[in-house]
Amino acid sequence: MVNIPCSVKKPRVGIMIGDPSGIGPEVVIKSIFEERIKKCCQPILIGSVEVVQAVLDMLGKHAQLHVLTTPEQFNQINWDNEGIFVFDTGELALKDVTLGKDNAVCGKATGIWLDQADQLARMGLLDATVMAPISGVAMEEAGVLDRVVQPIPGQSYLLLVSGPLRVAHLTDHVPLREVSGLISRPLVEKTLEILQQTFEVWGVKQPRIAVAGFNPHAKGQEESEEIIPAVLASQQKGLNVSGPISPDTVFRHCIDGYYDLVLAMYHDQGHIAVKTAAFSGNYAVIIGPPYPHTSVAHGTAYDIVGKGIADHSMMLNAILAAASLAAGEGFPQLN
Amino acid sequence: MVNIPCSVKKPRVGIMIGDPSGIGPEVVIKSIFEERIKKCCQPILIGSVEVVQAVLDMLGKHAQLHVLTTPEQFNQINWDNEGIFVFDTGELALKDVTLGKDNAVCGKATGIWLDQADQLARMGLLDATVMAPISGVAMEEAGVLDRVVQPIPGQSYLLLVSGPLRVAHLTDHVPLREVSGLISRPLVEKTLEILQQTFEVWGVKQPRIAVAGFNPHAKGQEESEEIIPAVLASQQKGLNVSGPISPDTVFRHCIDGYYDLVLAMYHDQGHIAVKTAAFSGNYAVIIGPPYPHTSVAHGTAYDIVGKGIADHSMMLNAILAAASLAAGEGFPQLN
Numbered sequence: 001m002v003n004i005p006c007s008v009k010k011p012r013v014g015i016m017i018g019d020p021s022g023i024g025p026e027v028v029i030k031s032i033f034e035e036r037i038k039k040c041c042q043p044i045l046i047g048s049v050e051v052v053q054a055v056l057d058m059l060g061k062h063a064q065l066h067v068l069t070t071p072e073q074f075n076q077i078n079w080d081n082e083g084i085f086v087f088d089t090g091e092l093a094l095k096d097v098t099l100g101k102d103n104a105v106c107g108k109a110t111g112i113w114l115d116q117a118d119q120l121a122r123m124g125l126l127d128a129t130v131m132a133p134i135s136g137v138a139m140e141e142a143g144v145l146d147r148v149v150q151p152i153p154g155q156s157y158l159l160l161v162s163g164p165l166r167v168a169h170l171t172d173h174v175p176l177r178e179v180s181g182l183i184s185r186p187l188v189e190k191t192l193e194i195l196q197q198t199f200e201v202w203g204v205k206q207p208r209i210a211v212a213g214f215n216p217h218a219k220g221q222e223e224s225e226e227i228i229p230a231v232l233a234s235q236q237k238g239l240n241v242s243g244p245i246s247p248d249t250v251f252r253h254c255i256d257g258y259y260d261l262v263l264a265m266y267h268d269q270g271h272i273a274v275k276t277a278a279f280s281g282n283y284a285v286i287i288g289p290p291y292p293h294t295s296v297a298h299g300t301a302y303d304i305v306g307k308g309i310a311d312h313s314m315m316l317n318a319i320l321a322a323a324s325l326a327a328g329e330g331f332p333q334l335n
Numbered sequence: 336m337v338n339i340p341c342s343v344k345k346p347r348v349g350i351m352i353g354d355p356s357g358i359g360p361e362v363v364i365k366s367i368f369e370e371r372i373k374k375c376c377q378p379i380l381i382g383s384v385e386v387v388q389a390v391l392d393m394l395g396k397h398a399q400l401h402v403l404t405t406p407e408q409f410n411q412i413n414w415d416n417e418g419i420f421v422f423d424t425g426e427l428a429l430k431d432v433t434l435g436k437d438n439a440v441c442g443k444a445t446g447i448w449l450d451q452a453d454q455l456a457r458m459g460l461l462d463a464t465v466m467a468p469i470s471g472v473a474m475e476e477a478g479v480l481d482r483v484v485q486p487i488p489g490q491s492y493l494l495l496v497s498g499p500l501r502v503a504h505l506t507d508h509v510p511l512r513e514v515s516g517l518i519s520r521p522l523v524e525k526t527l528e529i530l531q532q533t534f535e536v537w538g539v540k541q542p543r544i545a546v547a548g549f550n551p552h553a554k555g556q557e558e559s560e561e562i563i564p565a566v567l568a569s570q571q572k573g574l575n576v577s578g579p580i581s582p583d584t585v586f587r588h589c590i591d592g593y594y595d596l597v598l599a600m601y602h603d604q605g606h607i608a609v610k611t612a613a614f615s616g617n618y619a620v621i622i623g624p625p626y627p628h629t630s631v632a633h634g635t636a637y638d639i640v641g642k643g644i645a646d647h648s649m650m651l652n653a654i655l656a657a658a659s660l661a662a663g664e665g666f667p668q669l670n
Contacts, residue, residue, distance in 0.1 A: 113383040175516035175555045220510045236451035252613060267551040271583035272604065273611045278587060 011326035012040045013319060014117045017047030018132025020097045021106050022300025027056045027312035030133050031319055032084065033061060034270070041323035042079055044068070044126065045086045046113045050094040054084055058310050074125040087116065100302040104141035110134045111144025118149075121291040128322035131295040132315060149286045149293055154187055156288025159261070160270060160297075161321065161331065162287040163279025165254050166261040167270035168195055168287060183222045184216060188230035191263065196239050198287050199260065202210045203330035209257040211243030211248050212269055218244040222265075239245070239295035251277070266330040281334055285325070294318040340443060340631025344660035345377045347397035347464035348654060349422070349452045352382030353467025356441050357431045357635025360390045363467050366654055367419065368396060376641035377414055379403070379422045379461065381448045385429040387421055394643050409460040422451065435637040439476035439486045445469045447480025453484075464655035466630040467650060484621045484628055489522055492529070494596070495632075496666065498614025498658065500589050501596040502605035503530055503622060518549060518557045523565035526598060531574050532620050534595065538665035544593040545585050546578030547604055553579040557600075573602040586612070616669055617655040620660070627660040629653040 015032070019025020029052065045052060049067050055226045056063060060103035064083030067076065071089070077085070092109040117129040131148075139145040151158045151172040159168045170191055171182050192209060211231055214222040226242045234241045245253070247265075251273035254262050264270035274282065282297040296314040304310055317334050324332040349406065351366070353359020364387065369376045380387060384402050393397060399418030404425070412420070426443040447460065452464040466483075474480040482639050486507040487495045496502045506517050506527055527544060534542035546566055549557040562579045569576045582600075586608035589597050591664070599605035617632040631649040639645055659667040 082538050101400075143596075176550050177512065177557075180512035215511050215608075216508050246611045247603045251607065251611045254610070255613075268582045269603065269607065271551075272586065272607045275583045276586045276590070276608045276612050 005326055009321050010040065012125070013041045013128045013130060013322050013326065014044050014046050014120055014126040015130045015319060016113045017045055017051065017115050018033060018112070019102075019106050019110050019135040019138055019300050020048060020051045020092065020303065021101055021103060022133050022135060022302060023100055023305050023310040024093050024132030024134070024300065025051050026059070026308065026310045027086075027296075027315040029055050029059065029098060030310070030312040030314045031316045037316070037319055037323075040320065040327075041128075042160060043085070043319065045084060046117050046120075047086065047088065047203065048092040048094070048109070049086045049088045049093065051097060052084065054094055054097075058306065071120060071123055071125055074120070087120070089116065092271065099306045100137050101293070102138040102141065104138060107135060107138030107140070107142035108144055111139055111142060111147040112146045114149075118289070121289070121293075126291070128292040128326035130296070130315075130318050130322050132294070133296060133298060133300045135300050149289065151286065151288070153182060156286055157187060157191065159285040159287050160274045160282065162274045162277055162282045163255070164257060164273060164278065165251060165277055166331070167251070167254075167264050167274055168261055169267060169270050171266050176266060176268070178221055179287075180214070183226050184232070185226045185230045188227055188263075189233055192230065192234045192239055192241055193237075194287060195263065196234075200277055201328065202325040203293065203328040204260055205273070206240050208258070209239065209241045209262040210240060210245050210254060210262045212249070212250045212264050213244035214265045216227065216247075218246045227265075281313045281317040281331060283314060283321055285321065292322050294322045294325075345375065346658050347379060347460070347659050348376045348463045348465060348627040348661065349379050349381050349455055349461040350465045350654060351452050351467060352380055352386065354437075354441050354445050354470040354473055354635050355383060355386045355427065356434055356436055356438060357468050357470060357637060358471070358640050358645040359467030359469070359635065360386050361394070361640070361643065361645045362631075362650040364390050364394065364396065364419075365637055365645070365647035366651045368398075368436045369407050369651060372651070372658075375655065375662075376463075378420070378421060378654065381452050381455075382421065382423065383429070383444070384421045384423040386427065386432060387419065389432075390428055391597055393641065398402040400438070402456065406455060406458055406460055409455070422455070423469050424451065434641045437470050437473040437476065439473060442470060442473030442475070442477035446474055446477060446482040449482045449484075453624070456624070456628075457615055461626070463629070463661035465650075465653050465657050466628070467632060468631060468635045470635050479522075484624065486621065486623070487519060489525055491621055492526065494620040494622050495609045495616045495617065496620065497609045497612055498590070499592060500586060500609060500612055502586070502589075502599050502609055502615065503596055504599050504602060506601050506607050508602060511601060511603070515549070518561050518600060520561045520565045520568070523562055523598075524568055527565065527569045527574055528572075528598065529598070529622065530598065531569075536663065537627065537660040538663040540597055542595040544574065544576045545589060545591070545597045546576060547582045547585045547597055547599050548579035549600045550584070551582075553581045562600075606651055616648045616652040618649060618656055619657065627657050629657045629660075 431440040
């Protein structure tokens with residue numbers, strides 16, 4: 001049961017089908033056949049229509065495919081038509097797919113599709129985007145790995161969502177011994193402002209933000225010189241911010257409902273909490289772009305591709321979340 | 336249900352009653368009235384016999400008290416007697432207790448009791464010791480806070496146990512930016528050897544030890560220059576060691592049964608995992624002393640002291656674990 005009040009106007013959610021050699025297209029198609037997706041958003045797949053048809057066949061499912069090839073068609077097509085809408089500019093043919101194996105042609109195509117999703121969203125033709133599993137190896141071979149949206153301190157942030165636990169990260173893939181030097185009052189303050197504004201737009205009013213400390217029991221130089229002044233300044237601006245809170249208890253407090261999200265200081269601080277708590281159906285959201293961009297926590301699962309047995313629960317949640325956030329209706333209650 | 340096979344000779348477990356102004360004596364007495372404690376060990380309380388009697392009265396429980404005042408009496412007393420054995424050298428009178436409030440007299444007494452527990456264990460009169468909640472404030476006021484056994488890198492280690500998750504910490508209360516400089520091949524190698532030997536003595540044969548990385552995805556300089564060489568050297572010595580493993584997945588793998596314990600590189604790495612996973616009945620063990628020393632994860636709970644409502648499940652587990660490890664029977668299966 002999903003508790004998403006549906007908007008009058010359904011948000012258009014662009015779903016990049018992921019690397020076609022992996023399970024991405026399969027979990028995407030399984031998801032959009034779910035009634036609750038149809039109720040709450042208008043999904044538009046971004047990828048190869050040939051691949052989509054092949055996966056439909058593999059799954060024994062039937063649907064009419066409506067192909068869009070230019071942005072202009074978004075305003076011409078009849079969205080009330082039954083079937084599946086696919087934006088496909090012909091980057092990839094089915095014969096280029098090597099199920100269960102990385103290849104640079106697929107990598108290049110996924111890079112282009114990610115770019116297209118971003119452009120369509122920035123043109124206002126999509127309200128949110130979702131990324132199915134890509135292959136970092138294939139994209140690197142094709143020289144397009146930079147197309148994957150990466151968190152940049154001060155500009156964009158990785159938000160992991162796992163049941164009631166939501167964790168934004170101040171810093172991402174940084175050697176741990178360098179994190180101390182990155183924690184500054186201006187960065188923490190700016191991040192809190194971005195988190196506050198983004199959550200408001202998404203429908204979480206006056207979000208209760210907990211700031212994790214950096215040191216054991218949140219007691220150290222980084223706290224006294226940088227984090228505490230940033231929290232005090234944010235509170236004076238009216239933000240509902242608490243902290244710094246001992247890193248070993250703040251995530252449990254969020255799970256118990258005392259906060260809407262935790263701002264973690266470094267990658268593993270948040271990732272250890274999320275992956276150890278292990279609620280099901282995890283997804284990630286990138287905070288920073290002017291639209292919600294979600295992705296799943298799993299990979300291409302080459303070992304089970306083409307068998308129709310891939311679990312699509314994470315993809316389902318990632319799409320439901322993108323739709324709900326784009327509609328300004330907050331985080332969906334999933335179970 | 337507890338699955339501890341009982342030794343022929345029951346281990347003698349010394350239980351320091353904790354700060355008498357807190358819930359320590361209450362959870363200790365509730366625990367030793369449990370049948371499974373009586374079956375598997377001979378508990379000896381260390382603390383004030385007047386306090387013990389007062390808590391028995393408060394709980395409406397009755398037991399004969401056998402008071403030992405010198406180490407020599409351990410070899411003279413009839414352990415087959417029914418009742419509760421208390422080692423009390425007269426450090427504290429009931430009138431010195433201020434329920435729910437810190438006081439230096441209680442702090443001083445708890446310091447002395449901790450020393451006595453350690454001495455009795457080193458004399459071979461106790462097989463294990465357990466520490467009930469102390470008050471850091473009261474002990475600091477009395478100038479005896481150093482009596483609490485603290486992990487010292489290279490000598491002693493904090494092991495947190497939470498359901499199937501067991502985490503030893505290479506470093507403890509160290510500013511996070513200083514941890515990188517402490518991670519060295521010799522320290523990791525020595526620690527792995529101590530963990531291996533200790534677990535063997537405790538009854539976990541060929542323990543499967545997972546070493547957590549330090550950086551995101553266990554990829555960085557600390558891994559390549561210090562941790563990996565230490566793991567390889569340990570493997571060559573025959574230890575069953577894996578790693579370094581990505582810090583955000585290694586704890587989940589331990590919970591899922593792939594390892595007997597994880598060696599965490601820093602305080603919060605382990606503490607976040609343990610406190611977020613939140614199995615019930617957590618306890619801590621200090622690795623290093625020549626006997627098992629366990630303690631509970633909660634504090635003196637001044638707000639509920641004297642009411643008889645304190646939950647003793649953590650204390651029960653701490654005592655059962657001390658008994659089981661001292662008997663060389665491994666970690667008890669608790670639930």
